[in-house]
Amino acid sequence: MTIYANYAATTPALSPVVVKELCEYLGGTHLNAGRNFEGLEAGAIALRARRAIAKLFGVADPLKVLFTSGATASLNMAINGMVRQGDHVLSTGVEHNATARPLEALRKSGVIEIDWLRCDPDGSLDVQTLRRAIRKNTRLLVMSHASNVLGTILPITACFRIARECGILTILDTAQTGGVLPFTMGDCCDVIAFAGHKGLGGLAGSGGFVIGAEASGEMRSWILGGTGSVSHSLDMPEFMPDKFEPGTQNTIGILSLAISVEEILRTGVERIREHECALTARFIAGLREIKKIKIHGTLDPDRSVSVVSIAVQGCDAGEVSRYLFENHGIITRSGLHCSPLAHKTAGTYPDGTVRFSFGSRTTEEDIDTVLEALSTM
Numbered sequence: 001m002t003i004y005a006n007y008a009a010t011t012p013a014l015s016p017v018v019v020k021e022l023c024e025y026l027g028g029t030h031l032n033a034g035r036n037f038e039g040l041e042a043g044a045i046a047l048r049a050r051r052a053i054a055k056l057f058g059v060a061d062p063l064k065v066l067f068t069s070g071a072t073a074s075l076n077m078a079i080n081g082m083v084r085q086g087d088h089v090l091s092t093g094v095e096h097n098a099t100a101r102p103l104e105a106l107r108k109s110g111v112i113e114i115d116w117l118r119c120d121p122d123g124s125l126d127v128q129t130l131r132r133a134i135r136k137n138t139r140l141l142v143m144s145h146a147s148n149v150l151g152t153i154l155p156i157t158a159c160f161r162i163a164r165e166c167g168i169l170t171i172l173d174t175a176q177t178g179g180v181l182p183f184t185m186g187d188c189c190d191v192i193a194f195a196g197h198k199g200l201g202g203l204a205g206s207g208g209f210v211i212g213a214e215a216s217g218e219m220r221s222w223i224l225g226g227t228g229s230v231s232h233s234l235d236m237p238e239f240m241p242d243k244f245e246p247g248t249q250n251t252i253g254i255l256s257l258a259i260s261v262e263e264i265l266r267t268g269v270e271r272i273r274e275h276e277c278a279l280t281a282r283f284i285a286g287l288r289e290i291k292k293i294k295i296h297g298t299l300d301p302d303r304s305v306s307v308v309s310i311a312v313q314g315c316d317a318g319e320v321s322r323y324l325f326e327n328h329g330i331i332t333r334s335g336l337h338c339s340p341l342a343h344k345t346a347g348t349y350p351d352g353t354v355r356f357s358f359g360s361r362t363t364e365e366d367i368d369t370v371l372e373a374l375s376t377m
């Protein structure tokens with residue numbers, strides 16, 4: 001028997017409802033959306049998923065939901081589609097490389113300047129830090145909703161409100177919060193990037209972004225190609241969703257998202273959040289009883305998603321993960337978690353930490369078993 005404690009990386013299994021409907025679909029015939037009459041089915045699947053995701057993020061127009069291969073592709077498209085030569089961009093000291101690398105590449109090629117907003121070692125961010133960093137030419141703020149290393153939730157509403165007052169565009173990375181933390185787009189967020197294979201319960205290689213009314217004009221298409229529409233033109237169409245969905249779409253991935261997000265909506269994100277908060281609280285309380293363990297991140301489960309990073313005194317992070325798996329069947333992830341920035345913020349760079357992350361199928365018994373295993377180290 002294994003205990004999966006790596007939900008921050010990916011959700012380990014599709015829900016039975018998703019598996020059943022995907023299997024039925026796989027037995028049929030598949031054609032491209034928008035390329036022929038039969039392909040109407042793919043278009044209908046995409047619309048079903050757009051509707052579910054629009055509802056999840058509180059967006060009125062489902063055509064503002066666009067599909068990509070995941071949060072990484074979405075962040076690359078949004079960042080590169082929005083910045084212009086000479087822009088100043090703000091982001092935070094806990095970002096994933098999905099944000100940090102595209103921004104750094106633009107900085108290195110002389111297109112933008114960046115300031116990484118300093119966070120406290122537990123991953124929290126003071127909104128005054130943002131206020132102080134804004135310049136005349138600041139055009140874009142890119143932020144994670146919650147750190148994938150420390151679990152800490154960032155004050156995105158307050159930050160985006162300040163950004164809006166200053167005419168700054170905003171991109172939100174919800175890879176760690178989509179489907180597990182109640183959130184609606186509101187009127188201060190321009191782009192929400194989402195990962196399909198984590199809290200949203202879809203297949204790997206699914207995901208996308210939601211775009212606000214203003215940003216859809218500001219953002220250029222960054223991946224260009226055929227859309228099955230205005231085919232006489234060598235330019236991308238300006239209308240949604242074609243402007244941002246060239247090429248053949250991942251219909252099976254999009255269908256997995258439609259089914260899974262509909263299920264999440266039936267359950268209610270608030271209920272999912274309650275379950276995960278209770279697990280995090282139990283885990284943190286137990287960890288605090290174990291002398292050799294240092295928790296990196298907030299100790300307050302209400303300010304965190306179900307992601308907890310630790311160091312075990314005298315042990316290398318990789319060794320701890322190996323010990324837990326080989327002796328107790330517990331699956332964790334150790335190292336830098338694709339976020340050197342967050343580890344620098346936490347003071348755990350370059351050694352990294354052991355990360356535990358819990359989800360829909362984690363039970364209180366699982367948490368107790370993990371704590372028991374850690375106490376024997």
Ligand SMILES: Cc1ncc(COP(=O)(O)O)c(C=O)c1O
Pocket residue numbers: 008009069070071072073096098144146147148173175176194195196197206207
């Ligand atoms: C905070 C954060 N952003 C972005 C990503 C990338 O997501 P995707 O796998 O959908 O590209 C991840 C994945 O680990 C993440 O944790």
